[in-house]
Amino acid sequence: MANGRLTKGERTREALVAAAIDRFARSSYQRVALGDIARDAGVSPTAVYRYFEDKLALFVAAVDSDAEALVEFARARLDVGDGVPSLADLLDLMSEGLADAVIDHPLVSRVLAGDPTMPPRQVLDLPSLAALRVEIATLLEALQRRGAVRATLDPAVAALALETIVIDHLADLTTGGSGDADTPADDRWRAVVTLLRVALRP
């Protein structure tokens, strides 16, 4: 979201977040020093506290920013033409697009995987995810108006359910993977998407 309109303070905050994403993605939470992030961003160590209350606040901002990049990727994939993507587009994105994209986001991957050297995901409150959930609920409502999604479904509940199933799946992939020698991950996920299609279609 970097652009020329940002104030100097906003640019500094962004530089700190970018440096934090990089540092936290490569090391344990404990080992990352605020001073190193400050140096990477060209800011004095004490100046960091003008932007973030403490290390955890900077960590949450870094994870949220990394997740936001994934959400932007999802938005770009869904923005195909006239504004309302099809149910098939949504399921395609869930079934493969996101899994591929997560690989390029090592910080989100480590948090999803429940890396024991990171603060657990439950303590994080990510505005990017909350925004995505609202967008998916809005999309489901639009699809309901078109008769493409079952009318009896509560869009907010369905959006939360879809998000949960996808996040659980992504978390599972990052820990080495859904599936077993008996049934590979692809077969499993294809079955889930089939079930979701049945759930959503009128």
Add this chain to the structure above:
Amino acid sequence: MANGRLTKGERTREALVAAAIDRFARSSYQRVALGDIARDAGVSPTAVYRYFEDKLALFVAAVDSDAEALVEFARARLDVGDGVPSLADLLDLMSEGLADAVIDHPLVSRVLAGDPTMPPRQVLDLPSLAALRVEIATLLEALQRRGAVRATLDPAVAALALETIVIDHLADLTTGGSGDADTPADDRWRAVVTLLRVALRP
């Protein structure tokens, strides 16, 4: 499944598997020595190879046996009365029963959580899980005949999907949990079960 009808060889095999569950649940895969398991089971170290090809084979048998205990728990919960449990019973079990039961199975928990000191779940081929999947497919078929589950659903695909969603969820709980500060795990999982209910009902 221990009973008086087992042969001496079967009893020894069971003792080895029980000792393996205990050892592998408490330590890393690398650190567990076959000799220690043999001693726990009262067998000579070389005799282990009469029952298991190698350490990995014993590990897989241990995880499968620990998972089988969970499957038995699920069976007992579903066996309520006349043979065909209701869809509500199945969803209740998925939504809470199993999550509570997994806590008592540290070996399964660690494998589910993708513990990096354990062989990854993908290399394991667990007969207990394959058997459970067949049973759930059979149950869904029975419910379809009663008109309680949508007829257009392929029972085998739906069973694989349900199993995958539940395993991903359990894996996620074992890594510190589905949900975040914004939306707790309980709300998330309730939404998933609501969506599944909609998916399955006629």
